[in-house]
Amino acid sequence: MNIIELVDVAYLVAAVLFISGLKQLTSPATARKGNQLASVGMLIAVVATLLVREIVTPVEMIGGLVLGAGIGVLLAKRVEMTGMPELVAAFNGFGGIASALVAGAEIARMMADGEPLSAASAVTIGLSVLIGMITFTGSFVAFGKLSGRINGNPVSFPGMRLITIVAALAAIGATVWMAMESGAFPDVPDGVINGAITLTVAAFLLGILLVIPIGGADMPVVVALLNSYSGLAASATGFVLDNTALIVSGALVGASGLILTNIMCVAMNRSLLNVLIGGFGGDSAEGADPARSMEGKSVTSTSPDDTAIMLAYAEKVIVVPGYGMAVAQAQHAVRELGDELEKRGVKVKYAIHPVAGRMPGHMNVLLAEANVSYDLLFEMDDINGEFDTCDVAIVIGANDVVNPAARHDKASPIYGMPILNVDKARTSIVLKRSMRPGYAGIQNELFFNHNNRMLFGDAKDSITEVVNELKAL
Numbered sequence: 001m002n003i004i005e006l007v008d009v010a011y012l013v014a015a016v017l018f019i020s021g022l023k024q025l026t027s028p029a030t031a032r033k034g035n036q037l038a039s040v041g042m043l044i045a046v047v048a049t050l051l052v053r054e055i056v057t058p059v060e061m062i063g064g065l066v067l068g069a070g071i072g073v074l075l076a077k078r079v080e081m082t083g084m085p086e087l088v089a090a091f092n093g094f095g096g097i098a099s100a101l102v103a104g105a106e107i108a109r110m111m112a113d114g115e116p117l118s119a120a121s122a123v124t125i126g127l128s129v130l131i132g133m134i135t136f137t138g139s140f141v142a143f144g145k146l147s148g149r150i151n152g153n154p155v156s157f158p159g160m161r162l163i164t165i166v167a168a169l170a171a172i173g174a175t176v177w178m179a180m181e182s183g184a185f186p187d188v189p190d191g192v193i194n195g196a197i198t199l200t201v202a203a204f205l206l207g208i209l210l211v212i213p214i215g216g217a218d219m220p221v222v223v224a225l226l227n228s229y230s231g232l233a234a235s236a237t238g239f240v241l242d243n244t245a246l247i248v249s250g251a252l253v254g255a256s257g258l259i260l261t262n263i264m265c266v267a268m269n270r271s272l273l274n275v276l277i278g279g280f281g282g283d284s285a286e287g288a289d290p291a292r293s294m295e296g297k298s299v300t301s302t303s304p305d306d307t308a309i310m311l312a313y314a315e316k317v318i319v320v321p322g323y324g325m326a327v328a329q330a331q332h333a334v335r336e337l338g339d340e341l342e343k344r345g346v347k348v349k350y351a352i353h354p355v356a357g358r359m360p361g362h363m364n365v366l367l368a369e370a371n372v373s374y375d376l377l378f379e380m381d382d383i384n385g386e387f388d389t390c391d392v393a394i395v396i397g398a399n400d401v402v403n404p405a406a407r408h409d410k411a412s413p414i415y416g417m418p419i420l421n422v423d424k425a426r427t428s429i430v431l432k433r434s435m436r437p438g439y440a441g442i443q444n445e446l447f448f449n450h451n452n453r454m455l456f457g458d459a460k461d462s463i464t465e466v467v468n469e470l471k472a473l
Helices: 003-024 031-052 058-078 081-113 119-147 160-184 190-211 216-241 244-267 272-277 304-312 323-328 331-343 362-369 380-389 459-472
Strands: 316-321 347-352 377-379 392-396 427-432 452-456
Touching: 003 031, 003 244, 031 058, 031 244, 081 119, 081 190, 081 216, 081 362, 119 160, 119 190, 119 216, 160 190, 216 244, 244 272, 304 331, 304 392, 304 427, 304 452, 304 459, 316 331, 316 362, 316 380, 323 331, 323 362, 323 459, 331 347, 331 362, 331 459, 347 362, 347 380, 377 380, 427 459, 452 459
Parallel strands: 316 347, 316 392, 347 377, 392 427, 427 452
Antiparallel strands: none
């Protein structure tokens, strides 16, 4: 067996590990193992590629692996779980720029070696640059929105749609131009190089223009889509380099990201096109009427001690976490509350809406970090039928995903969106800082229900007080 055959075997092993890892990621209980399998697969693919192509010396390769591992460990230690959405967005961006840079480096290599460029290769390189640069700039706009460095509301300006269309046409035109000029490469490289530069600039602008109109509350969908883009960019780069492992891994990431994006769009009852061009999902939805259909109604406030009493004498409690829990970093307090209730014989479950938070699986990640048992986490379809038999449903920072208007109000912007049936619980308690509406810009009917109580204040502080009151009972 020669070295090429050994590398092919290594790529096959890596592909099997990628697929096995992806399968393990379908369950929180096996997600860690899945991550490890995929990481080992990528390590095998990287080492095999570097060795067979003699790109670097073994010492340089080990140095790079140590440096990369060190950065990964540092990020894992320093980044809080509440910062995971921003970190995921940044990783997507790094993947995108890496693909674009590799495509550019391939043009430089071919020119230096005097190697001809086929039209098909030119298109493949163009796709790698296009998708990679869109992913890069789009991901860092998402990073800015998630971290608060950029306004989380939809941003638009006169002529924005026209500029976006022009940038898209320029990117397509530049790719076609590269293919047309490929026959003269490398003797006359100007056409390909100028096309690549034009494509890079157009794609750079496209990434920004496609993401800034999307509000912060739609970031879970955007992060999933950009993750898919990073995979597609990697796969395109695999074709550029004729690297099987890169093609397979990129295709897996791209396909899984698109599937996840579709699942989240269905959970919001919106199309992907509506998310991308709708200018919806702002953090405050300025200009909307938050009191629509709420005239003459008032909310009933409660206190930590009254909340503790209601919870202490309940038989079944369902906790509904939302973005407010992430903002308040209340996940550990929530786990402590659950533990205290379980000591009293109360059955506690956690209801997870697919688009709660700011990235796919945001609530699952936070609760897992707080050591909440995976067995207590339930997806919307699995838990919705249990609210009818629930004594108390406690909502922590969730808003539109528990608004009953989604079921019956055809004029509501969230009409048709699947929600958690909190209003069907015997009693519901909502923890919020204020009566500020959610990203849809409408007030939540749940807040005004006769069986609902509002516990105002910082979620972490409020839950801590409730736990203290429970212990004192």
